[in-house]
Amino acid sequence: MxxxxxxxxxxxxxxxxxxxxxxxxxxxxxxxxxxxxxxxxxxxxxxxxxxxxxxxxxxxxxxxxxxxxxxxxxxxxxxxxxxxxxxxxxxxxxxxxxxxxxxxxxxxxxxxxxxxxxxxxxxxxxxxxxxxxxxLDPKSFDQKELPLIIDILLKYSYLAIYVTDESLLEKPFYSSIENILDRFILEHVFIENVFIAKLFLCVKQYDNRYWWGKFQKILQSNGSNETSLWSELYLHIGETDLKDVNLKHFMKYDMDSKTLFDFVTNTNVYGD
CATH class of the missing domain: 1.25.40 (Serine Threonine Protein Phosphatase 5, Tetratricopeptide repeat)
Structure with missing residues (x-):
């Protein structure tokens, strides 16, 4: 470097x-x-x-x-x-x-x-x-590929709202979100906490109440007392509309520079 x-x-x-x-x-x-x-x-x-x-x-x-x-x-x-x-x-x-x-x-x-x-x-x-x-490739949803899939979905949730025509990504975005949420609920998928945090932000940002209900089931199944980036974000932001959240919410957490970059570039939180 x-x-x-x-x-x-x-x-x-x-x-x-x-x-x-x-x-x-x-x-x-x-x-x-x-x-x-x-x-x-x-x-x-x-x-x-x-x-x-x-x-x-x-x-x-x-x-x-x-x-x-x-x-x-x-x-x-x-x-x-x-x-x-x-x-x-x-x-x-x-x-x-x-x-x-x-x-x-x-x-x-x-x-x-x-x-x-x-x-x-x-x-x-x-x-x-x-x-x-x-x-759209079923092979992409192997356990080891899930972090990359979640990165795509978080990016898509931002693009659909703030940048481009949703029709460019709507079908793969919807089907993949449903797939991921169902797998977390039914299969108790293990994945690093930072990617749970990204999935949380994706669901909150797109503001789909049905997906939000599913994510709450994931929270419950993982235990609300767990101390982690995603659970802390959930407890702090909770039901707040992500549009009303700014970067100061994210500065409360000890995260590496790449994770901070991901949050800044995939949500509309930068500012006072």
Whole structure:
């Protein structure tokens, strides 16, 4: 990793938790090192730093036109996207990272760069189509694959509400949520607490009362006295509409920088 072994998740965490002022020289050095190392990854490379710059501009921590600042990186990431969606095998994490980038860039609404916005949407649609293949494949629901499935579902719950036309993902999203919830209830599936927390946020965010009732059964079957990220979130947020929850709710919990990133980029909680 670059810059004293830090990742883009660490940069975001430092910025949010410690309310650090953005050091533009760090951003410049990050881009330079990523270019030298031909690193296009999200965690340490150009994809992640491009997302972070876009995020900072949208939230008024940097000043500038993101379409102009990120023009060269947009072109590189567009080519990376086409290469990824044309692969025979689907790398779920890479697809999710690219979607995170495009949902952020779409959020940088610019009337002067309509073509860029169109391109971002088209890339987003291509990536969603490939992830739909994963959700519609019964083999994807093997025990070891459930964390990735839950990551997709949390992302879809955000996209359906805030970013894109729900029809692009509705069928695989609905069937997969039903599948996952029923398995947790009937089979007592064991999975890391962080993914239960993500499933909780997915159900809360989409605000489907039927799914919420099923999730409460999962809570009851796992014991309400258990101390964990998901149970703490449940007890703190409870029946509150997730639209009324902000980032301060999440800062009460000791979570790693990647988990914080997942919550910030898959829910509408960032802000005061």
């Amino acid at each position: 670059y810059l004293n072994n830090k990742s883009i998740f660490d940069l975001l965490s430092f910025h949010i938790v410690d309310e650090n002022i953005v050091d533009e020289t760090i951003l410049e050095r990050w881009v330079e090192q990523a270019m030298v190392n031909d690193d296009y990854s999200f965690e340490t490379g150009l994809l992640g730093i491009a997302w972070y710059i876009s995020f900072l501009i949208e939230n008024n921590y940097l000043v500038g036109d993101p379409d102009e600042i990120l023009a060269d990186l947009d072109d590189l990431i567009y080519k990376l996207t086409l290469k990824e969606v044309l692969q025979e095998s689907i790398h779920v994490e890479k697809h999710l990272n690219l979607i995170t980038y495009y949902q952020q860039r779409i959020g940088n609404d610019s009337k002067d760069h309509i073509y860029n916005r169109f391109t971002h949407f088209e890339c987003l649609k291509l990536l969603i189509a490939r992830l739909n293949e994963v959700l």
